[in-house]
Amino acid sequence: MEPTLPLLASAVDATWVMVSAILVIFMQAGFALLEAGSTRMKNAGHIAGKTVLTFGICTLAFWALGFGLTFGNGNSFIGLTGFFFNGTEEQAAAAYESLSFANIPVGIKFLFQLAFAGVSLSIAWGGFAERAKLSVYVVFGILYTILIYPVVGHWIWGGGWLADHGKQDFAGSTVVHLTGATAALVATILLKPRLGKYNKDGSSNLIPGHNQVYTTLGVIILWIGWFGFNAGSAFGSVSGLFGHVALTTNLAAASGAVAALGIAWAVTGKADIPSMLNGVLAALVAITASCAFVEPWAAIVIGSVAGILTFYTAIWFDRMGIDDPIYAFSVHGIAGIWGTLSNGFFAAPALVEKVGVGMPGLFYGGGFHQLGVQALGVFAALVYVLVASYVILAIMKKTMGLRVTEEEEVMGLDLSEHGGYGYPELLQSERPYVSAPQRRSTHSLT
Template structure:
């Protein structure tokens, strides 16, 4: 095939992937808004758009250079700051399209991280953390695995970001939940938890479908090539991983709770998607089903594990993106085949021994620890400088739509009818 045609087709395919990944932000908006209370819905939606925009600027200025810049060392790259849109001569893919594709991934990771702030953080904290996370945390880990850093040299397998994107965001969310402490009314004095239900289950369901479709850009788009149409194989594994996660979560909730729980089903589908993200290009189709199925079960028990430890995670970042991200990354150490292991070595079940499994465990531990410790340090420093990361109790009870932005996400339902002295505004 003519080189120019290959260049154009690869670029067009990757551009489509970038668009799908960016559209996942719409899924996260609906997921977070639907999973939180009505009095915070407008705030959640608006800050997600703003922080994606801010993360885009940060990635353009610094993040891309730290991740993929030349003159690199084992830690970060050192060129291409304030990326000027330069094209690499004789490349088989537009450099500018690749930049946009990678920018979308950075935006998704910070969106996951900010889920741990939901319903109690100041808007100014979102601003400052987005900048610092985009400079100091995400691009470092992305360089380690994707930009030629030390984990790339060791052969770490993370095709589309179970660790780089999802675990990194989840560990930042964990740091936030610890420092912000639980929402008012989440836990009782005896340690038991109260269910603070999201206000719109239809939103969260549609959100999962949007994310499911967007994930084809996330995973299949990460081939950044049309050569051999391998993206179709990656897409099959992606879909089956999600499907298995949804089915597993349905079954486990039905058995344990006595009824198939809708939020658990939705979380299971997302957990399957997160888990298959690392392995979708390295494993057989049957293994994709196993990986997704196990992720759905892990997610179910993870939610209960963190609640028992009084960790308030409103958007389930830890259970949907964190634990499945760990499992998905480690899974290639078992299931990566000889034919598909274009990075690293085959997994344990395919005669590769423990070598790749060890590399996968090291990558999870190193990236997870760096993301958590770095994010905790950033937030702890912000807390010392600002005095608090959290809105006041009165503002939290009133709702962040009004206290942070001066307007309601649902004005007709939330505003007190001044002509009716008996009208109430519960914010639930």
Template sequence: MAFAADGEGPSASMLNMGLNALWIMVAAILVLLMQGGFILLETGSTRMKNAGHVAGKTIFTVGLVSLVYWAVGYGFAFGTEAGEGLNKFIGIGDFFFNPAISAGEADNYPSTIFFVFQLAFAAVSLSIAWGGFAERAKLSAYLIFTLIFGSVIYPVIAHWIWGGGWLAEDGSQDYAGSTVVHLTGAMAAFAATILLKPRIGKFNKDGSANEILGHNQVFTSLSVLLLWVGWFGFNAGSAVAVGDGFFGYVAFTTQLGAAGGAVAALLISWLVKGKADIGVMLNGALAGLVAITASCAYVEPWAAVVIGLVAGVLVFLSQAFFEKIKVDDPIAAMSVHGAAGVWGTLANGLFATQALVEKVGIGQKGLFYGGGGHQLWVQFESVVVCGAYAFAASFIVLWIIKQVIGLRVTEEQEIIGLDLSEHGNYGYPEALKKSNVSV
């Protein structure tokens, strides 16, 4: 009506900006809603006595990381005032982010919406890390680690690859975060599992493992569906534009990768165990999604299927490996997000096509398309450096927390459950009573 009143319409650039803004905002909402998937995944994969704790601390830490990322994390990831030399390693600027209230004529999208989108990614990486803390960490440890992870662990890696840092200059291809988001969270989880040590009753004296079953497989199945849907915001949203509809192609390859992971994981578990393991299949779907995240904009459809199939087999083998070396990973974070994240990042060095590389404008074509080993080396470099930094930084922070205030609840608190010991109430008050706390 306003346009009609003054006889003028919006310019083509403003219309394009508005469409971009709308799509990025929808994608950001989808990614943020993935936290509902993480709540159900961790709750369903653990025991009833910890259900309220799992759900509540997820909401609390999403709130806390939002404040931290606004204050300093976004500035370290995407700030542009560091100077040419320092900018290779860290961003400076935009601390306590205070953007313009609307986009200008020359902008592709409002900076406010880009911030919300990137914040949702940081929150996902943090929630991945919580898999290594599950059922035995103090609430205070979650609080302190959130402050550090959201300010200087995740943002530094995001800057290296997405913020114009040295790996970006090398041509590292990680379209939506197999390394930046998933491997970073998984390495933090790995550090936590080492320092926290296994849950009571997980391993016997002879080294054999006991299966500590989650209490609700329906929750875990629903969580995977929620995460799967949210992933379209995660991957397709990373186009940060409507343009010619390229985000649709990204969504297409994402679906193929997820499907391949789910099918391969179910079949390999059926073949090896003699029974089709639903939990493994669910992890396979997530592993396929994690793996295709780096390559969804760079590979042809057949390659997306192969990437998903390999991820589904890999997550099954990885879970068995971590259990064999006595690492207690209740949510399989290191397998789903770590092993699959590594594979997905390396896969670009094999399957990236010339046409899609030119479309995205980052890096070179992969080995199988005549690119030689250059892009594969860059992808390997990204995995090693980012994984090592995320693990070392997380380990140091968690080790200091352990020495100063302690990481793990007492044996008595762990036995009665974190719902009661940390919060004074049960997530299932009608199902659990003080006389029955071993569930």
């Protein structure tokens, strides 16, 4: 084909979205380091390894059913076409009307949306950490990818009823983050706290993560990956919108880091590093809905508020007896709610017109309409995911069980689930010539 300006523009857009998909998939490495570093050494290999397993499961389930349920033509509730994605433009034209706005190959669109589904599932796993059976990750991973995530995704991004109302969620504060965080909250409540987390009087014991360097590296990787997450959601680069999105994303993240560290320092007297890292992530979650709709000054406000909110809500959930090892609901749930609502305050008229979704926010004379739409979307997603996750996990708890035994939890999931240790030198220093099959029964439970 002879190169033309439209063809060149399409090629540039497609290249950017493909690079963005790779960046978002690479966020799995960030989650692996973040979760492993935030938990104990005896579970590090398990947590890192299940990240690979569950992304593989998510990929297959999303290919078979999830993509069609999310973006396929259907009704206001769910997609009903485009199952078992075959990568052809013929299938795309017949089945995925909601994705027709972007002139890039449908295979790239699939990979980009798959990466988002994988991130949402990784967020959900925060509520399972250090006490769930490996089989639970397999079963719930499949069900989440075909029964939970696609429903909310279709409502907002797939031409569903919230899309008809003009719900603004540019890159997924609700679809990806609130959905995953709500499932994590249900899981951590049903699984109950880790052994030794709470005393008989209800007071909490700190169970620190084993490697703060891993946690920090994980957050840096996620911060970089977020440029693909948010700026990639412009579905192109030629229009220039992706540059504005990248700017607001970075400003929010930086503000969240500074605000969270500042509030932790002021309240505790110490410059707490985990609080700062949670502030970065919370700010990134919050700006995800609004990155294309708000001006730079508003991004700083949104990120700062998110960093402060996640500090206080993490403390509150802990006092309520909710053992959330990765702070999934504070970071992704509360910040996801705030970020979604922030559009109703800060969405600027010129940017709303450029994106073409919804109305300006309250502070720009738009009244309460968009804020009401945003609140409706938060409420609907929260209720659906709470109910669906509870039903699925309650049935699983009755039939197959969710939690490992006390002995296995004390031993650590590296050994009890996998027969090997994430840090084998430590085990070998105790019994240097013990073979892998023997380690389950001979390793001390201390």
